[in-house]
Amino acid sequence: MTIDATMVGRSYTAAETYQVGREKIREFAAAIGDTNPAYAGDDAVAPPTFAFVLSAPALDLLLADPELGLRLDRIVHGAQKFNYVRPIKAGDAVGATATITTVRKAGDVEVIMYETVLTSGDGEQLATSTATVTHNRADA
Amino acid sequence: MTSVEVGTELPALTVTFRREDLVRYAGASGDFNPIHWSDRMAAALGLPGVIAHGMLTMASAARVVTDWLDDPADLVEYGVRFTKPIVVPDDDKGATVTFSAKVDKVADGHAEIDITALAGEEKVLGRARAVVRVR
Numbered sequence: 001m002t003i004d005a006t007m008v009g010r011s012y013t014a015a016e017t018y019q020v021g022r023e024k025i026r027e028f029a030a031a032i033g034d035t036n037p038a039y040a041g042d043d044a045v046a047p048p049t050f051a052f053v054l055s056a057p058a059l060d061l062l063l064a065d066p067e068l069g070l071r072l073d074r075i076v077h078g079a080q081k082f083n084y085v086r087p088i089k090a091g092d093a094v095g096a097t098a099t100i101t102t103v104r105k106a107g108d109v110e111v112i113m114y115e116t117v118l119t120s121g122d123g124e125q126l127a128t129s130t131a132t133v134t135h136n137r138a139d140a
Numbered sequence: 141m142t143s144v145e146v147g148t149e150l151p152a153l154t155v156t157f158r159r160e161d162l163v164r165y166a167g168a169s170g171d172f173n174p175i176h177w178s179d180r181m182a183a184a185l186g187l188p189g190v191i192a193h194g195m196l197t198m199a200s201a202a203r204v205v206t207d208w209l210d211d212p213a214d215l216v217e218y219g220v221r222f223t224k225p226i227v228v229p230d231d232d233k234g235a236t237v238t239f240s241a242k243v244d245k246v247a248d249g250h251a252e253i254d255i256t257a258l259a260g261e262e263k264v265l266g267r268a269r270a271v272v273r274v275r
Contacts, residue, residue, distance in 0.1 A: 027168045028168045030168070032165065036203075036206060045212065047212070048202050048206065048218055049198050049199040056171070073173065073181055073185070076225075079219070079221040079222065079267075080220055080222075081217070081219030082218050082219070084213075084215060084216050084218075086213065087213045136186070
């Protein structure tokens with residue numbers, strides 16, 4: 001099958017929470033070249049765009065839905081937005097639920113918007129990630 | 141952050157992305173989309189070459205704002221459009237992007253900041269905007 005507008009509203013919740021570790025924050029900060037001291041040490045907070053990493057387990061479920069027929073290697077990221085409630089910290093256990101919010105089709109190209117809500121273990125909302133991706137079904 | 145005025149320019153930041161930076165970001169982020177490491181797979185999708193992760197570009201652009209803030213937790217909203225892919229050649233030179241930012245609006249305890257990302261003369265991000273808490 002292929003994705004279409006009737007699939008708007010489908011939600012995908014990561015089976016397990018993401019355990020945020022101090023060393024993962026350190027590795028991520030190093031990979032983006034960011035030496036901000038807030039991202040180091042025992043009380044490290046994660047850089048803002050780390051929220052996308054936390055949304056990935058829910059995105060993986062969306063990509064794996066056989067009814068949507070999507071392939072990672074045909075996807076290009078078009079736009080991204082984050083709304084932050086509080087920073088993600090080392091020690092947080094973060095849950096992610098992704099919901100398809102828009103599907104637009106133009107020939108072989110599908111423009112998909114999905115929103116991922118990140119929550120702490122006790123249900124506190126931490127951040128919302130809104131992504132727009134372009135999926136190209138055409139054979140190159 | 142105190143006494144922020146419309147028109148305030150934040151210190152600019154120039155970043156060079158090389159293939160090794162993309163590999164490192166792929167590992168740290170878990171984004172192993174082959175368009176960020178395989179010329180063959182990038183070409184199959186019609187791209188001019190291996191391109192930088194949009195999220196790496198976005199992370200670098202955020203540094204202009206968070207470097208300027210006393211506390212990165214004062215960033216409350218941040219969005220970009222990926223308007224132009226950054227092709228990263230397999231050489232030592234890589235691709236260089238310069239990020240700059242300017243305060244566009246201050247109201248109700250928040251400042252809205254427009255970010256510009258230029259690779260040469262080309263804008264690689266569109267509508268890049270951060271909202272930060274000001275006191």
